[in-house]
Amino acid sequence: MTLPSYLSTVVDAVYFVAAVLFIWGLKRMSSPRTARRGIIWAGLGMAAAIVVTFFLPGMHNLGWMIAAIVVGVGLSWWVGRRVPMTAMPQMVALFNGMGGGAAAAIGAVELIRFNAALQLAMNLSAARPETAFATSGHLGSVELILAFVGALIGAISFTGSLIAFAKLQGWMDRRFVFPLQRWVNLAIFAAAIACGALALTAGLEHHAFAWGLLVAFFALSLAFGIAMTLPIGGADMPVVISMYNALTGLAVAFEGFVLQNEAMIIAGMVVGAAGTLLTQLMAKAMNRSLGNVLFGNFGAAGAGEAQEISGALKPIDANDAAVMMAYAERVAIVPGYGMAVAQAQHKIWEFARLLIERGVKVKFAIHPVAGRMPGHMNVLLAEAGVPYDLIEDMDDINPEFPNIDVALVIGANDVVNPVARTDKNSPIYGMPILDVAHAKNVIVIKRGRGKGFAGIENALFYADNTRMLYGDGQAAAGELVAGLKTLDI
Amino acid sequence: MITGFLALYIFVLAAFTGYEIISRVPVILHTPLMSGSNFVHGIVLVGAMVALGHAETPAEIAIGVIAVLLSAGNVAGGYVVTERMLEMFKASRPAASKDQAR
Numbered sequence: 001m002t003l004p005s006y007l008s009t010v011v012d013a014v015y016f017v018a019a020v021l022f023i024w025g026l027k028r029m030s031s032p033r034t035a036r037r038g039i040i041w042a043g044l045g046m047a048a049a050i051v052v053t054f055f056l057p058g059m060h061n062l063g064w065m066i067a068a069i070v071v072g073v074g075l076s077w078w079v080g081r082r083v084p085m086t087a088m089p090q091m092v093a094l095f096n097g098m099g100g101g102a103a104a105a106i107g108a109v110e111l112i113r114f115n116a117a118l119q120l121a122m123n124l125s126a127a128r129p130e131t132a133f134a135t136s137g138h139l140g141s142v143e144l145i146l147a148f149v150g151a152l153i154g155a156i157s158f159t160g161s162l163i164a165f166a167k168l169q170g171w172m173d174r175r176f177v178f179p180l181q182r183w184v185n186l187a188i189f190a191a192a193i194a195c196g197a198l199a200l201t202a203g204l205e206h207h208a209f210a211w212g213l214l215v216a217f218f219a220l221s222l223a224f225g226i227a228m229t230l231p232i233g234g235a236d237m238p239v240v241i242s243m244y245n246a247l248t249g250l251a252v253a254f255e256g257f258v259l260q261n262e263a264m265i266i267a268g269m270v271v272g273a274a275g276t277l278l279t280q281l282m283a284k285a286m287n288r289s290l291g292n293v294l295f296g297n298f299g300a301a302g303a304g305e306a307q308e309i310s311g312a313l314k315p316i317d318a319n320d321a322a323v324m325m326a327y328a329e330r331v332a333i334v335p336g337y338g339m340a341v342a343q344a345q346h347k348i349w350e351f352a353r354l355l356i357e358r359g360v361k362v363k364f365a366i367h368p369v370a371g372r373m374p375g376h377m378n379v380l381l382a383e384a385g386v387p388y389d390l391i392e393d394m395d396d397i398n399p400e401f402p403n404i405d406v407a408l409v410i411g412a413n414d415v416v417n418p419v420a421r422t423d424k425n426s427p428i429y430g431m432p433i434l435d436v437a438h439a440k441n442v443i444v445i446k447r448g449r450g451k452g453f454a455g456i457e458n459a460l461f462y463a464d465n466t467r468m469l470y471g472d473g474q475a476a477a478g479e480l481v482a483g484l485k486t487l488d489i
Numbered sequence: 490m491i492t493g494f495l496a497l498y499i500f501v502l503a504a505f506t507g508y509e510i511i512s513r514v515p516v517i518l519h520t521p522l523m524s525g526s527n528f529v530h531g532i533v534l535v536g537a538m539v540a541l542g543h544a545e546t547p548a549e550i551a552i553g554v555i556a557v558l559l560s561a562g563n564v565a566g567g568y569v570v571t572e573r574m575l576e577m578f579k580a581s582r583p584a585a586s587k588d589q590a591r
Contacts, residue, residue: 015535022529023506029525029575030514036575039525043568046531050564053535059542061550068541068554069534072561080569085577091570092524095531099563102533105556109540109549116546142496245527252533253503257496259536265496266503267532273507274526278519285516374519383577393516 014052015263021045022267026274049263085383086340089372090168093241096248097161100154103251104218107151110258111199111214114139114147118208143258144203148196150254152221157247159225164241167234168372176230182295185227192220228294233427235414236293238373239282243290246275285368288430311462318476321408321443321469322483328405330361332397334436335381337371338411338447342473345384348410351477352390354484364390365397365407367415367434398435407439409460411446411473417458426456442466445476521574528567534560 021041028038050069054062076095083091139147166172178184195217202209232240249271256264283290316324325331333352339345352362364386370377381391392400401407409416416436420428436442437460444461446468460466469476514522537560541553 018532022532023510026510026522026525026529029522030510030518032515032518035518035521036572039528039568039571039575042525042529043572046528046564046568049532049535050538053538056539056542059538061541061544061553064550064554065538065541065557068557069561072558073565076562076566077569080566080573083570085574088520088524088570088574091566092527095563095566095570096527098559098566099527099530099533102537102556102560102563105552105559106533106536106540108552109544109556112546112549112552113544242523245523245530249526249530252530252536253500255533255536259539261536261539262499264532264536265499267529269500269503270507270510271526271530273504274511275523277508277511278523278526281519368516373523375517376520378517379520379574379577
């Protein structure tokens with residue numbers, strides 16, 4: 001440890017306060033009323049921790065440091081301000097990946113320093129290697145092990161999150177599967193562990209290890225993050241991002257231990273645990289185990305053909321659809337990510353208000369992973385001004401669908417696909433869905449005939465009581481509004 | 490120095506804390522909360538600064554700069570994005586605004 005063991009009391013105190021503020025802030029963030037102040041408290045703690053770090057004894061490279069901070073903060077701030085709400089999940093993935101990469105890089109710096117010091121000491125006292133440790137060993141055994149583990153986890157989280165980002169951003173084919181993929185991935189992981197273990201064993205015995213081992217360890221860890229994320233389908237991405245979030249937290253905690261930094265240990269560990277729980281909650285909302293999400297898709301390639309879907313797509317025009325809903329008693333609006341992409345939520349809310357004025361009972365039915373993450377759709381509807389009491393969770397609205405006259409599906413696909421209940425070969429089999437198919441009539445607003453995010457055909461669209469309203473979400477919603485207005489003339 | 494069992498205590502207690510904080514969160518806040526915890530692990534910036542602060546060779550400095558750059562992005566991005574989401578929640582929080590309207 002190059003930092004003197006007597007870190008100045010002020011810095012320690014500020015780190016302590018920062019750690020408390022993080023926990024306090026997260027606690028506040030878990031209730032809608034106090035959430036905003038929560039992030040501000042956590043932000044204050046963070047700012048204080050960053051500022052005092054400059055005053056740690058023996059800090060060099062301050063020019064580089066300030067430049068990197070200014071550039072990093074500036075770019076992220078700029079992007080974060082501009083990105084639309086619909087893109088939030090991939091932004092979380094991107095920023096999370098950066099954190100993981102930073103943790104891995106910290107591990108790399110510490111390991112390089114450790115090894116370089118060992119080599120130097122070996123050269124000086126080749127006859128008595130044990131003295132090497134005394135002169136070089138700023139890392140004890142536990143620190144050394146955690147430096148490797150933290151670097152491994154951080155590197156996986158880094159590339160994995162970047163792949164998740166690219167997939168959600170639509171820069172990448174949705175799934176990438178080939179035969180024996182599971183074994184290839186396992187081999188990459190085993191090789192990464194092996195390289196790390198070899199270097200680690202040498203380090204523990206106070207021998208310098210070959211640089212090649214360290215390079216291979218990092219390269220393989222990074223490769224594993226990519227390989228592991230590639231075959232996972234887009235619909236499962238929220239769970240994956242949440243898991244990488246937890247992993248980054250763990251990596252930060254471990255590297256914090258290497259650097260003997262309490263704030264990092266506590267904050268990282270809190271995020272690691274909170275993220276793990278959040279991951280479980282999300283996986284549960286999709287009725288899948290984490291293992292199934294991570295490894296379930298490998299089998300899908302050879303699992304046989306999806307069930308044939310029979311029937312035809314039956315179009316309807318906007319006026320007829322508007323009339324149908326105007327004279328209905330109960331209407332459920334089922335929004336999906338597509339609605340938000342088309343920026344149709346404002347028009348849809350206008351349409352819903354017109355229906356409500358006519359005495360129609362309107363509800364919004366939200367799937368737990370509508371949008372791209374649990375709660376994402378609530379954020380998007382809140383943005384449009386939809387009151388909270390019109391929004392129903394899946395569990396509440398599903399029993400009501402048989403009493404609903406018209407279900408208007410806009411931009412949702414996989415979360416209303418009955419195949420999830422019926423077709424064991426389908427990649428989304430077992431995922432809980434909104435039972436839209438049970439409504440008396442279904443109208444689906446859809447841009448074209450394409451498949452959903454999971455890349456599967458939707459049986460709902462072919463059902464006898466389903467009509468397709470083709471068009472861009474916003475335009476279609478506008479036509480619906482116009483259709484309602486002409487009724488009143 | 491934090492060593493041995495003291496470190497273990499910190500790890501375990503922090504883990505329980507994280508678990509407890511999240512366990513009673515309504516679904517509507519899952520996305521902002523994930524983003525918020527993403528911001529909190531941005532504390533890695535402090536570690537990156539320490540790593541860069543005592544880096545000596547060009548390779549160490551280069552990797553240290555990358556670490557600081559990435560973690561600075563994590564912190565700033567995480568904060569902005571979380572704050573934007575939560576701000577919206579507050580503005581259009583329906584229960585409250587409705588009560589006021591009546």
